[in-house]
Amino acid sequence: MKIVDAKVIVTCPGRNFVTLKITTDQGIYGIGDATLNGREKAVVSYLEDYLVPALIGRDPQQIEDIWQFFYRGAYWRRGPVGMTALAAIDVALWDIKAKMANMPLYQLLGGKSRERILTYTHANGKDLDSTLDAVRKAKEKGYQAIRVQCGIPGIEKTYGVAKGEKSYEPADSDLPSTEMWSTEKYLNFIPEVFAAVRKEFGRDIHLLHDVHHRLTPIEAARLGKELEPFHLFWMEDAVPAENQESFKLIRQHTTTPLAVGEVFNSIHDCRELIQNQLIDYIRTTIVHAGGISHVRRIADFASLFNVRTGFHGATDLSPVCMGAALHFDYWVPNFGIQEHMAHSAQMDEVFPHAYQFERGFFTPGETPGHGVDIDEKLAAKYPYKRASLPVNRLEDGTLWHW
Known part of the structure; x- marks a missing residue:
């Protein structure tokens, strides 16, 4: 069994979401969330430019090895962008494995x-x-x-x-x-x-x-x-x-x-x-x-x-x-x-x-897997719109924690 496609889908049905869809050569696919609020496009780039090309051709059943490959192999590990991208892959692979087992993920x-x-x-x-x-x-x-x-x-x-x-x-x-x-x-x-x-x-x-x-x-x-x-x-x-x-x-x-x-x-x-x-x-x-x-x-x-x-x-x-x-x-x-x-x-x-x-x-x-899907045609009707989180200042103007 091999991964033949991994597609990043960005949609904004009221707010921005980034979704990763991984498809296998047996037609089974899994969905992962890759949303990082206010920095969505950074995760999109990290996935599309660095992780997805190295994902194609791998066995989706090897969840742990794939996780370690992208975590330990990055050298610049941890951080919100990298770990969000890795999470999207991991959740999509668990979704695939549970579907293969014909089990809801919790089982x-x-x-x-x-x-x-x-x-x-x-x-x-x-x-x-x-x-x-x-x-x-x-x-x-x-x-x-x-x-x-x-x-x-x-x-x-x-x-x-x-x-x-x-x-x-x-x-x-x-x-x-x-x-x-x-x-x-x-x-x-x-x-x-x-x-x-x-x-x-x-x-x-x-x-x-x-x-x-x-x-x-x-x-x-x-x-x-x-x-x-x-x-x-x-x-x-x-x-x-x-x-x-x-x-x-x-x-x-x-x-x-x-x-x-x-x-x-x-x-x-x-x-x-x-x-x-x-x-x-x-x-x-x-x-x-x-x-x-x-x-x-x-x-x-x-x-x-x-x-x-x-x-x-x-x-x-x-x-x-x-x-x-x-x-x-x-x-x-x-x-x-x-x-x-x-x-x-x-x-x-x-x-x-x-x-x-x-x-x-x-x-x-x-439902087998984690039970969530994405309607890609409908998602395409809601294009990405940049939305930023605010900054916080004290009453004297000092920048504070948000």
């Missing part, structure tokens, strides 16, 4: 470890009243876990809060726009938000919050400590994680569970965090961390230290990645939770899928 991984997959949604509002209303709507849909983000008084635009009635989409302009930030205003207001949410809805729902890397370690420690009375499921991305030891200081001061990892690309980005038990949830995604083969190693390592998974699942990941993630979630013993931002009807038409959502829980479906 090939070792079978399911649960009957359904707990997911959390986003409840965002420009002010406290609209945020409470968003939480109420999410709760009515059956969600048992809700990420709460709220506009901050005195800050014009806040991460996680959409403009108008549309869903939140950070890649909002051709070239990067600028947002302003005040740590003081944020820290003074957010505990009030969670106090109001708990007062309104009680303690029967899980609450999560994303800081989005905007605090220093001691500031994150303060926030975690002040949020303790509201028993968060987790506080996410409290600080930039390039310095993994930053989490030691946070951990010393708060019992609020900590989650991090959506921008990580390998086990080396989170090794110290996991083995020193400085986090509770690892959020590294299949699409940005080398695919199923590598994320499985991260999850197995994390299980030794009671760290659970909590995959990133925003709409900057295509339904292909969501399908693969759900099969992984079904299998992985140390599962924690799965993020869910619903794709639009337009996106779902381009990427027909077998996974199903019902009142706060997912199941991945029983």
Whole structure:
């Protein structure tokens, strides 16, 4: 069995997605997500110019050897571009192997470890009243876990809060726009938000919050400590994680569970965090961390230290990645939770899928492979449109973390 074609498909049904389709000489094909939000064309070039030519003619059944060939053979290894491209190949090959076995992917991984997959949604509002209303709507849909983000008084635009009635989409302009930030205003207001949410809805729902890397370690420690009375499921991305030891200081001061990892690309980005038990949830995604083969190693390592998974699942990941993630979630013993931002009807038409959502829980479906396909004719109707993530500045103009 040989790979005879590997095609990169770029489409924009409301936002940009990059998909890799690998076809074998037996006519079986697999699909992988290669989307890197705001840097999509960099991955396209890496795949088309460097990886795909070396992929043709190989045996698609040799997933591990192919993974090692492209990882170890690159010399300039790791990084978001290379690991996203490698993830697309890896997921497409797992899709092929599961189809060859006539099994849903989770069965090939070792079978399911649960009957359904707990997911959390986003409840965002420009002010406290609209945020409470968003939480109420999410709760009515059956969600048992809700990420709460709220506009901050005195800050014009806040991460996680959409403009108008549309869903939140950070890649909002051709070239990067600028947002302003005040740590003081944020820290003074957010505990009030969670106090109001708990007062309104009680303690029967899980609450999560994303800081989005905007605090220093001691500031994150303060926030975690002040949020303790509201028993968060987790506080996410409290600080930039390039310095993994930053989490030691946070951990010393708060019992609020900590989650991090959506921008990580390998086990080396989170090794110290996991083995020193400085986090509770690892959020590294299949699409940005080398695919199923590598994320499985991260999850197995994390299980030794009671760290659970909590995959990133925003709409900057295509339904292909969501399908693969759900099969992984079904299998992985140390599962924690799965993020869910619903794709639009337009996106779902381009990427027909077998996974199903019902009142706060997912199941991945029983279709052989990961159960997600791409309608290439429909995808061609939505050409790529450059969309950039914003930059963040403090009120004095200093460039800050986004």
